[in-house]
Amino acid sequence: MTPPARFLFVVHPPEERDLQRIQHLKWTGILPKGWAERLVGSLGPFPLFKMTGIETPQGNRCEGWVMGLLSTPRLMMNRPPEATYRLLVKAAEWGAKRGATVMGLGAFTSVVGDAGITVAERSPIPVTTGNALTVGATLASLEALASLDKPLADERVAIVGATGAIGSAVARILADRTRGVLLLGKDAQKTEALAQSFPKGTVVDAGTDPRALLPKVKRVVGVTSSGGTAIPVDALAPGTAVLDVALPPDVSRAQARERPDCLFLEAGEIRLPGKPEFSYDWPLPKEIAYACEAETILISLTGRTDLCTLGREISVRGVESLWNLALDNGFSWAGFRSFGKDISRDEVKEVLKGSLPRKGDGRSIKKDSW
Numbered sequence: 001m002t003p004p005a006r007f008l009f010v011v012h013p014p015e016e017r018d019l020q021r022i023q024h025l026k027w028t029g030i031l032p033k034g035w036a037e038r039l040v041g042s043l044g045p046f047p048l049f050k051m052t053g054i055e056t057p058q059g060n061r062c063e064g065w066v067m068g069l070l071s072t073p074r075l076m077m078n079r080p081p082e083a084t085y086r087l088l089v090k091a092a093e094w095g096a097k098r099g100a101t102v103m104g105l106g107a108f109t110s111v112v113g114d115a116g117i118t119v120a121e122r123s124p125i126p127v128t129t130g131n132a133l134t135v136g137a138t139l140a141s142l143e144a145l146a147s148l149d150k151p152l153a154d155e156r157v158a159i160v161g162a163t164g165a166i167g168s169a170v171a172r173i174l175a176d177r178t179r180g181v182l183l184l185g186k187d188a189q190k191t192e193a194l195a196q197s198f199p200k201g202t203v204v205d206a207g208t209d210p211r212a213l214l215p216k217v218k219r220v221v222g223v224t225s226s227g228g229t230a231i232p233v234d235a236l237a238p239g240t241a242v243l244d245v246a247l248p249p250d251v252s253r254a255q256a257r258e259r260p261d262c263l264f265l266e267a268g269e270i271r272l273p274g275k276p277e278f279s280y281d282w283p284l285p286k287e288i289a290y291a292c293e294a295e296t297i298l299i300s301l302t303g304r305t306d307l308c309t310l311g312r313e314i315s316v317r318g319v320e321s322l323w324n325l326a327l328d329n330g331f332s333w334a335g336f337r338s339f340g341k342d343i344s345r346d347e348v349k350e351v352l353k354g355s356l357p358r359k360g361d362g363r364s365i366k367k368d369s370w
Contacts (some may be wrong), residue, residue: 004052004063004320007104008065008103010068010088010105010290011109012069014248019036019040021281041069041071045091048248049065049280050066051064057273060273062302069091069109077247082113084109088105089119089122089123090203096316099363101303102128102284104129107290107292115311124364126299127310128296130296132295134291134321134335135170137270137294137334138243139319142243144333148352153178155219156222158181158213159183162183162191163185163191164224165271165311166314168314169316171313171362172316173319180204181198181204182203183195185208210237216238217240220243222244222246238262241265244267260351260356260358265336266334269289269337270290270333273342275287294326295322302325304325307321
């Protein structure tokens with residue numbers, strides 16, 4: 001039997017409190033806020049767990065390691081990129097010695113510096129940010145919503161974090177498939193420059209004020225690294241669906257509870273083929289992976305290292321090629337999920353009607369199912 005292909009995927013704690021989920025770091029829970037990440041944030045990388053049981057319908061198998069850095073996004077943003085580069089290259093060298101053929105950069109490690117280019121130049125094995133399949137998963141989520149409501153061609157979509165790699169790619173693809181896109185970014189000059197690069201008439205509006213733009217749409221894609229501050233939920237129109245791609249999420253569970261009349265969905269997730277197995281306190285079911293991780297696994301399975309995603313420009317062709325390759329190998333959209341729970345199509349339809357009361361308006365509120 002042919003041995004399984006091997007991969008390496010690098011992750012990090014979204015927030016300081018997540019360090020306590022690591023067995024040997026539970027003691028950090030007794031420390032004052034901010035101390036834990038300063039003490040251990042430069043350590044690593046180290047293997048968290050091994051994944052096995054991934055198998056395509058064609059019988060191709062894959063296994064690999066999820067490796068952890070101890071740096072939070074805040075810490076990575078506040079220190080030179082070179083510090084993160086060194087840790088990632090060290091991880092790649094560890095994986096290469098164990099037969100990994102590709103390394104995937106999870107969450108903020110794909111954002112730091114030049115989005116994987118420098119790390120790929122120094123790595124002994126190919127590197128991918130996984131951003132192309134993340135774009136594909138986001139588009140699949142939007143299409144699934146459209147199948148239950150208005151066609152996507154009749155919708156306008158706001159992209160929060162539009163000037164980033166994933167945000168700009170989603171916006172460019174949606175510009176041709178919708179009534180228009182609204183671009184939201186932190187930097188007014190960059191956001192306007194992005195808007196000017198689109199064909200005339202495809203950008204409905206662009207700016208930095210979410211309160212001015214979000215009430216105009218019923219579909220919002222969140223792709224920032226702001227950790228829950230970019231999308232004011234009180235500005236959303238009833239029946240709005242927010243597709244949250246960000247890690248940490250752009251909308252917290254507490255914020256979502258304030259708006260039971262809106263949907264808050266995890267957009268960047270993929271269902272893996274086979275029967276994946278691992279033993280670790282991971283935030284997703286075993287058969288579900290973040291799309292960036294799924295892209296890493298897919299490239300390892302197929303040997304298509306030419307499809308690795310690097311840098312801040314994601315090609316439409318690359319997104320289409322990876323999505324079709326994923327479907328051919330038994331990968332699929334993960335379904336409607338919100339804060340770790342599966343959501344039925346009927347529940348989605350009910351919220352999309354926009355008739356549910358929002359919290360605090362004086363009417364009775366149905367039990368929050370997520």
